[in-house]
Amino acid sequence: MGQPGADRLAVYGAKNLWLGPREPGAMLAACSTGDYLGSLSGGCVEEDFIARLQKGEFNEPVQRVRYGGDADSANIRLPCGGSLEVLVERLAPNTENLTHLEVMHATLLGRQPLTRCIKLDGSGKRFNPSKNTAPTVTFDTASANIRIGPALRLIIAGISSITSPCALFAQSLGFEVIVCDPREDARKNFNVPDVEIQAVLPSVFISSGGCHANTAVVALTHDPRIDDLAMIEAVRTDAFYIGVMGSHQTSQQRAERLQRSGGLTETQLARIVMPIGLNLGSKTPAEIALAVMADIVRLYRGKERHAL
Numbered sequence: 001m002g003q004p005g006a007d008r009l010a011v012y013g014a015k016n017l018w019l020g021p022r023e024p025g026a027m028l029a030a031c032s033t034g035d036y037l038g039s040l041s042g043g044c045v046e047e048d049f050i051a052r053l054q055k056g057e058f059n060e061p062v063q064r065v066r067y068g069g070d071a072d073s074a075n076i077r078l079p080c081g082g083s084l085e086v087l088v089e090r091l092a093p094n095t096e097n098l099t100h101l102e103v104m105h106a107t108l109l110g111r112q113p114l115t116r117c118i119k120l121d122g123s124g125k126r127f128n129p130s131k132n133t134a135p136t137v138t139f140d141t142a143s144a145n146i147r148i149g150p151a152l153r154l155i156i157a158g159i160s161s162i163t164s165p166c167a168l169f170a171q172s173l174g175f176e177v178i179v180c181d182p183r184e185d186a187r188k189n190f191n192v193p194d195v196e197i198q199a200v201l202p203s204v205f206i207s208s209g210g211c212h213a214n215t216a217v218v219a220l221t222h223d224p225r226i227d228d229l230a231m232i233e234a235v236r237t238d239a240f241y242i243g244v245m246g247s248h249q250t251s252q253q254r255a256e257r258l259q260r261s262g263g264l265t266e267t268q269l270a271r272i273v274m275p276i277g278l279n280l281g282s283k284t285p286a287e288i289a290l291a292v293m294a295d296i297v298r299l300y301r302g303k304e305r306h307a308l
Helices: 048-052 095-109 163-172 184-188 202-210 224-234 248-260 264-272 285-300
Strands: 008-017 028-030 036-040 063-068 083-091 114-119 127-128 137-139 143-148 154-155 176-180 196-198 213-220 242-246
Touching: 008 063, 028 048, 028 063, 028 248, 083 095, 095 114, 095 127, 095 143, 154 202, 154 224, 163 176, 163 285, 176 213, 202 213, 202 224, 213 285, 224 248, 242 285, 248 264
Parallel strands: 154 176, 154 213, 176 196, 213 242
Antiparallel strands: 008 028, 008 083, 028 036, 063 083, 114 127, 114 143, 137 143
């Protein structure tokens, strides 16, 4: 990003204090030309930050900047009424930093999370093993620890009228989308850019290692040959959301079938959301897709349905 040789900066919204539109660990990468990617606050502070960057204010290897509250160095009042603490890293264009960024990139595309440990005195940084259950951001007197991990993934089992709007919604939410369907005719009618299409049964893709802990699996075809097999394999993975489309009656019949023919236990069946999605009264394919993705986000954010 930016011009060759320009200083790179990896910028993290390391702490949201009180309230903020981005969660702890939100990331923005920018360079001295003013080009940037990502966000820290959803628009509250980016303009000020980039302007200060272009003025050369962030020349230390590591520094902390606060927005909002009494200690705000920029005297900016956040609309949410809270405050935001930003960890700023100046990454010069050298081999060491390039290697570090390549590891970050591989982690975002991979399966296992890592924690970046950044020395607050600017003396260095390293990666430590981590788990998805670890806190996103922690501080001590000497370092900041920021967990990074696989991007959210959505595996759509089978192509139907719901698949395209669901894939588009998921993409807008930052999901990596993979559609699995062995039927050539179905694949010919699916055309959503930047979606990976696997011409195999979803169950085959899932059983071959297609899921990690940041994966949601949804079956949308009403075809038990596709949907049921996908569910049987999905419950054996670490996927955080597993759901299948169908009415309450169809879902009850499927549960009995999965238990009888698929050998699923009560615990495994309990992992499957059926009928899939939030009860929004959805009728059209786009409305159903919205209900599906809203339910996935709800579960990912740790919200109970009764709390909505």
